[in-house]
Amino acid sequence: MTGTSAFFLRREDLVPLLEELAETLEVVAPVLVEGEAAFATWRGGALALDDKNPLASPMEFFLPKKEVLFRYVQYSGRYTFSEDPPRARLIFGMRPCDLQALKVIDGIFGAELPDIPYAGRRRSTIIVALNCTSPGEGCFCRSMGSGPGAEGGYDLLLTDLGRGYLVEPGSPAGVYILRAHQRHFEEADPEDQREKERLLALAGEEIIKRGPSLNPEKIREAIDGVDWEEAGRRCLACGGCSLVCPVCHCFSVLDQGVPDGERLRCRDTCILSGFSRMTSGANPRPALGERLRHWYLDKFVYIPEKTGLFGCVGCGRCSRVCLGEVDRWSLFKEAAE
Ligand code: SF4
Numbered sequence: 001m002t003g004t005s006a007f008f009l010r011r012e013d014l015v016p017l018l019e020e021l022a023e024t025l026e027v028v029a030p031v032l033v034e035g036e037a038a039f040a041t042w043r044g045g046a047l048a049l050d051d052k053n054p055l056a057s058p059m060e061f062f063l064p065k066k067e068v069l070f071r072y073v074q075y076s077g078r079y080t081f082s083e084d085p086p087r088a089r090l091i092f093g094m095r096p097c098d099l100q101a102l103k104v105i106d107g108i109f110g111a112e113l114p115d116i117p118y119a120g121r122r123r124s125t126i127i128v129a130l131n132c133t134s135p136g137e138g139c140f141c142r143s144m145g146s147g148p149g150a151e152g153g154y155d156l157l158l159t160d161l162g163r164g165y166l167v168e169p170g171s172p173a174g175v176y177i178l179r180a181h182q183r184h185f186e187e188a189d190p191e192d193q194r195e196k197e198r199l200l201a202l203a204g205e206e207i208i209k210r211g212p213s214l215n216p217e218k219i220r221e222a223i224d225g226v227d228w229e230e231a232g233r234r235c236l237a238c239g240g241c242s243l244v245c246p247v248c249h250c251f252s253v254l255d256q257g258v259p260d261g262e263r264l265r266c267r268d269t270c271i272l273s274g275f276s277r278m279t280s281g282a283n284p285r286p287a288l289g290e291r292l293r294h295w296y297l298d299k300f301v302y303i304p305e306k307t308g309l310f311g312c313v314g315c316g317r318c319s320r321v322c323l324g325e326v327d328r329w330s331l332f333k334e335a336a337e
């Protein structure tokens, strides 16, 4: 191995490479869980890479839906605290939209005063991203500037060229993996790079043809023109849209156990009435339509103010999971590009 620009991994070498990596790291990858592709701990065997980006996103491994922040033990009136150290992990197959979601969450949980559990997981995770050469129905990453090709934020980037993968390092950790497992890699041909560009251009056209074509700046301006009362009538307040969204990150904290126990952090969502209800019973957003409006305001106004990035990355998961008849993005017909 002479340089560190681009390499080629033959298809049949992927699983042996992951097996070697799994000797020292927890490998998380898209696998079939009860017949559905999901990011989960890989225990060998087949990967679910041919399917669309899993509904269960890799964000679960950075911000779990439920986590123990620390345990507390009381003895003679004094408390002692303990917490689990983060696990060394490699996430394989993370798509460009989810990488962009991670950048947004970095701007919230990793900013001036970092959230310690999040920062620990972030530091101990290696990301092997996968460019989207066959995007799913309803994806609109191109509108949100988050795909189909990844731009930074990964340690290694793979592009499926059919007979194998083009592999590009994005960090010293990525270069280390290439060197430590070099028997699986060969120098890429300049033609492989051209093939990658061709496939990503095709994927970009496909996304425009099949998904909603939106302008996020116009969505921001269109929010106040939407009939939120009507949208609220079609929503079932199941909260599914938030739970699958890789950018939604609201949570509740509760202590379980007296005098000894654990402090838990659990995902919550502004779609549910209990989220903004106060101890007095007063609720600043009692109507479902108001809560839906707030959901979009957060993504298109408040998160951009905080992070400089939109709070939506165009992964399309919220539309895939919606049980109601909230045609989420046609709410903003006038925001079409
Ligand atoms: S709002 Fe919907 S499309 Fe946007 S990132 Fe969240 S789940 Fe994906």
Ligand code: SF4
Pocket: 234, 235, 236, 237, 238, 239, 240, 241, 242, 271, 318, 321, 322, 323, 324, 325, 326
């Ligand atoms: S997934 Fe659909 S029905 Fe459920 S809360 Fe979201 S918008 Fe409402």
